[in-house]
Amino acid sequence: xxxxxxxxxxxxxxxxxxxxxxMEKGPKNIFQQVVxxxxxxxxxxxxxTTQKKLEELYKGTGRMSLYELTxxxxxxxxxxxxxxxxxxxxxxxxxxxxxxxxxxRNVVLSAVKFNDPQKPDAFxxxxxxxxxxxxxxxxxxxxxxxxNGSTVLHAALKDTMKSLKKxxxxxxxxxxxxxxKCRNMNLRFSSDIEDKLKQLYLLQPDGSLNEIKRNxxxxxxxxxxxxxxxxxxxxxx
Numbered sequence: 001x002x003x004x005x006x007x008x009x010x011x012x013x014x015x016x017x018x019x020x021x022x023m024e025k026g027p028k029n030i031f032q033q034v035v036x037x038x039x040x041x042x043x044x045x046x047x048x049t050t051q052k053k054l055e056e057l058y059k060g061t062g063r064m065s066l067y068e069l070t071x072x073x074x075x076x077x078x079x080x081x082x083x084x085x086x087x088x089x090x091x092x093x094x095x096x097x098x099x100x101x102x103x104x105r106n107v108v109l110s111a112v113k114f115n116d117p118q119k120p121d122a123f124x125x126x127x128x129x130x131x132x133x134x135x136x137x138x139x140x141x142x143x144x145x146x147x148n149g150s151t152v153l154h155a156a157l158k159d160t161m162k163s164l165k166k167x168x169x170x171x172x173x174x175x176x177x178x179x180x181k182c183r184n185m186n187l188r189f190s191s192d193i194e195d196k197l198k199q200l201y202l203l204q205p206d207g208s209l210n211e212i213k214r215n216x217x218x219x220x221x222x223x224x225x226x227x228x229x230x231x232x233x234x235x236x237x
Contacts, residue, residue, distance in 0.1 A: 031043060034131050036107065037131070043103070047131065070112045111127055160213055168230060194207055
């Protein structure tokens, strides 16, 4: 019994000792404040924690959620869609009523950069260090030439092609309507098709089709008789 008590005491004391060391002697003080690019001050520990969560969204499948979180931080009246809200709540970035938690607003406003601020887009943005004076970007932002003559960032191409493959396998009719829309922007989607395309982030939350996605579809989808096939959208030199 005494051994069990000693074991639990060690479990409590060791983390506490490590925390005290990191606070008092360690190279990174969790209570040190840093100046962000929006000129606001936040504690370094919180900034690093939030930035890691943003990187996970940016590098994974949560790019649309990061995009919507950024719009929310820029305009508190912006309504985050249900799917993105669930993902952001799961990561502890927003509250139950969809408000940014703690330092999240300042970190997002300092870390997320739209390559065209006049036309913010989920697949045309970059993630950088939020700390003032640190300019490094997160992730490769390599422009790729497409078959239709346009260029697109590597990250956007990778994510969009993944979504196109999913929609082709699960709902070819949706791919057909998306392709027709890209070829003729005056066409309208069926209501059920529009929902499926939004779920895979092939459409914006408001149902619009951005130019980046359109160029990828025009370069990647070809007619094969009555069917559609996906081809390599990258232009060969």
